[in-house]
Amino acid sequence: MSLLEIKNLTVEFETSSGLFRAVDGVSLSCDKGEILSIVGESGSGKSVSMLAVMGLLPWTAKITADRMAFDGKDLLKMSPRQRRKIIGKDIAMIFQEPMSSLNPCFTVGYQLGETLRFHMGLGRAARRQRSIELLRLVGIPAPEDRLSNYPHQMSGGMSQRVMIAMALACNPKLLIADEPTTALDVTIQAQILDLLVRLQKEHGMALVLITHDMGVVAETAERVQVQYAGQKVEEQPVKELFRDPHHPYTAALLSSLPERATVGGRLPSIPGVVPGQHDRPTGCLFSPRCTFATDLCRRSVTLQPPSLGSALCNYPLVGGVPQNHPGKTAALAEERA
Amino acid sequence: MLRFILGRLAVLIPTFVGVSIIAFSFIRLLPGDPVMLMSGERVMSPERHAELMHQLGLDRPLYIQYFDYLGGLVTGDFGSSIVTKRPVLVDFMQLFPATLELSLCAIILAICLGIPAGVLAAVKRGSWLDQTVMGAALVGYSMPIFWWGLLLIIFFSGYLGWTPVSGRISLMYFFPPVTGFMLIDSLLSGQAGAFKSALTYLILPTIVLATIPLAVIARQTRSAMLEVLGEDYVRTARSKGLSPFRIVGIHALRNAMIPVITTIGLQVGVLLAGAILTETIFSWPGIGKWMVDSVFKRDYAVVQGGLMLIAGIIMLVNLVVDLTYGLVNPRIRH
Numbered sequence: 001m002s003l004l005e006i007k008n009l010t011v012e013f014e015t016s017s018g019l020f021r022a023v024d025g026v027s028l029s030c031d032k033g034e035i036l037s038i039v040g041e042s043g044s045g046k047s048v049s050m051l052a053v054m055g056l057l058p059w060t061a062k063i064t065a066d067r068m069a070f071d072g073k074d075l076l077k078m079s080p081r082q083r084r085k086i087i088g089k090d091i092a093m094i095f096q097e098p099m100s101s102l103n104p105c106f107t108v109g110y111q112l113g114e115t116l117r118f119h120m121g122l123g124r125a126a127r128r129q130r131s132i133e134l135l136r137l138v139g140i141p142a143p144e145d146r147l148s149n150y151p152h153q154m155s156g157g158m159s160q161r162v163m164i165a166m167a168l169a170c171n172p173k174l175l176i177a178d179e180p181t182t183a184l185d186v187t188i189q190a191q192i193l194d195l196l197v198r199l200q201k202e203h204g205m206a207l208v209l210i211t212h213d214m215g216v217v218a219e220t221a222e223r224v225q226v227q228y229a230g231q232k233v234e235e236q237p238v239k240e241l242f243r244d245p246h247h248p249y250t251a252a253l254l255s256s257l258p259e260r261a262t263v264g265g266r267l268p269s270i271p272g273v274v275p276g277q278h279d280r281p282t283g284c285l286f287s288p289r290c291t292f293a294t295d296l297c298r299r300s301v302t303l304q305p306p307s308l309g310s311a312l313c314n315y316p317l318v319g320g321v322p323q324n325h326p327g328k329t330a331a332l333a334e335e336r337a
Numbered sequence: 338m339l340r341f342i343l344g345r346l347a348v349l350i351p352t353f354v355g356v357s358i359i360a361f362s363f364i365r366l367l368p369g370d371p372v373m374l375m376s377g378e379r380v381m382s383p384e385r386h387a388e389l390m391h392q393l394g395l396d397r398p399l400y401i402q403y404f405d406y407l408g409g410l411v412t413g414d415f416g417s418s419i420v421t422k423r424p425v426l427v428d429f430m431q432l433f434p435a436t437l438e439l440s441l442c443a444i445i446l447a448i449c450l451g452i453p454a455g456v457l458a459a460v461k462r463g464s465w466l467d468q469t470v471m472g473a474a475l476v477g478y479s480m481p482i483f484w485w486g487l488l489l490i491i492f493f494s495g496y497l498g499w500t501p502v503s504g505r506i507s508l509m510y511f512f513p514p515v516t517g518f519m520l521i522d523s524l525l526s527g528q529a530g531a532f533k534s535a536l537t538y539l540i541l542p543t544i545v546l547a548t549i550p551l552a553v554i555a556r557q558t559r560s561a562m563l564e565v566l567g568e569d570y571v572r573t574a575r576s577k578g579l580s581p582f583r584i585v586g587i588h589a590l591r592n593a594m595i596p597v598i599t600t601i602g603l604q605v606g607v608l609l610a611g612a613i614l615t616e617t618i619f620s621w622p623g624i625g626k627w628m629v630d631s632v633f634k635r636d637y638a639v640v641q642g643g644l645m646l647i648a649g650i651i652m653l654v655n656l657v658v659d660l661t662y663g664l665v666n667p668r669i670r671h
Binding site: 054055056083084085086089092093095100101102103104105106114118152 | 568569570572573574575576577578579580588591592665666667668
């Protein structure tokens with residue numbers, strides 16, 4: 001049984017111009033001790049689906065799912081009070097902007113101790129001791145002195161370490177990291193990723209890593225789920241995904257990596273942007289930006305079997321060639337030869 | 338810290354000079370003079386009038402009168418009333434506790450009702466509760482204070498007969514002032530029913546004086562709270578599984594209090610200005626009524642000295658508010 005199991009999750013927001021569907025029928029599962037990465041551009045519904053798991057979406061959000069379970073318990077049927085016993089204890093989350101995610105009016109010690117007091121019922125001395133231990137664990141020098149610091153006295157990297165320490169406070173079974181390195185310097189990014197992976201191994205917890213950076217995925221993840229415009233378009237183990245992407249969107253994302261570009265050539269990019277509330281196409285949502293799109297794609301789209309990465313595509317790629325494609329298959333095969 | 342306080346005090350000097358000029362000149366711009374108003378209905382010969390003006394030193398050139406008054410201020414002499422001949426400072430100290438009691442009760446009422454109302458309105462944004470609170474705040478803020486006071490008197494004192502119309506305590510009770518606060522003194526006197534009487538006299542003026550600060554504090558709290566509730570750290574607090582009460586009451590409110598405290602500090606000026614009207618309506622023997630009476634009598638010394646003392650208090654309170662600010666907001670500790 002998987003630790004986190006989501007089936008057919010849909011999240012819609014009430015806006016002044018009607019309902020906006022941010023997450024559209026996404027399914028996901030994450031096992032104990034596994035690193036699952038969710039990849040996609042901005043606006044692909046990565047964060048929203050995880051915020052739905054945490055119950056952190058604003059009241060304007062309408063959440064429906066066939067199943068949303070953590071550790072066998074159905075999150076949708078829980079009362080808010082029951083859910084708060086799990087949130088912050090068994091499931092913890094860290095966010096994109098460490099500097100604004102810590103409360104500027106309270107010391108690091110207070111914010112760390114809060115979780116320990118409410119979920120573990122630790123006394124003052126035990127909280128202090130555990131807080132120091134946690135700060136040391138995430139690599140903060142002189143943790144005793146840091147406890148009395150306010151967030152504005154710390155750098156971004158340091159703040160993210162504190163956020164990680166706070167998330168780990170109650171030894172969670174699942175840690176959700178929402179673009180944890182996006183707001184940080186490149187050198188600090190690598191340190192934070194290493195730290196997350198090390199802690200994940202040491203504590204045997206599951207890690208859901210939300211990112212738009214394929215480089216981060218390659219370095220950390222075991223299994224990858226690609227999302228586009230609120231839909232899951234592909235799911236594969238990381239090695240297979242990088243070797244043979246089945247969805248044209250995944251392939252395009254990979255080919256836009258600088259590491260993969262030919263020296264001296266122009267870096268390929270995906271034309272256009274993710275469709276929003278008002279320009280949502282029918283059929284395949286990626287069709288307006290896809291090089292292989294046909295009239296069929298503009299009308300409907302097929303879900304492929306797991307052997308083809310559960311790709312949401314009429315003509316899944318195998319070895320870079322779209323299968324059963326009416327026009328391009330012959331031309332492409334010729335080109336490759 | 339000491340440097341900060343000294344720096345702030347130094348800035349107050351030009352402000353004091355400005356207030357002294359305004360206090361000195363504005364009362365003299367009004368037609369009439371103290372001697373004329375003292376003579377009342379009786380006819381006074383121009384010779385007698387000139388003689389009295391000379392006795393009071395009011396026939397000297399204005400700049401000499403001003404520097405005479407300024408010189409007194411520097412040495413701590415606020416002058417003596419032209420009418421009663423009592424020193425301004427003595428009268429002020431005697432009357433100020435009444436105003437302070439009324440203002441303190443009003444600001445406490447405004448804070449105790451305004452902050453929870455603002456928080457509730459923000460949390461239940463868009464609901465009927467929010468709309469009721471904000472509608473009431475708008476009405477309270479726009480209502481002329483003297484008219485509101487008269488309405489309350491007509492309804493509660495006149496129609497229902499629940500509260501007395503004017504004064505601080507029933508004439509049946511008499512005891513020497515100890516603290517100057519009627520609520521405390523009535524308790525200290527040990528006379529049965531005295532405290533209750535003082536309380537019934539205090540209720541209506543307190544409500545009238547609290548109305549505008551209450552409306553301002555509620556609106557400010559709501560908007561500060563709405564902004565703070567959308568911040569990332571509130572999401573972090575929710576992600577810890579904390580109770581909604583703790584998220585709103587501790588994590589959000591502490592941040593929202595920063596602008597609210599500034600607003601409360603600014604209300605001190607509003608309170609003292611409001612006290613002038615409220616005390617006049619309810620015949621409350623405080624400095625507000627004292628100032629109004631002095632203006633009518635053209636008691637130059639009292640108006641000048643009283644204004645300087647009131648200005649001094651407002652500036653002092655604002656300094657204290659600025660220092661409190663640092664306690665709430667760790668980012669600007671001095």
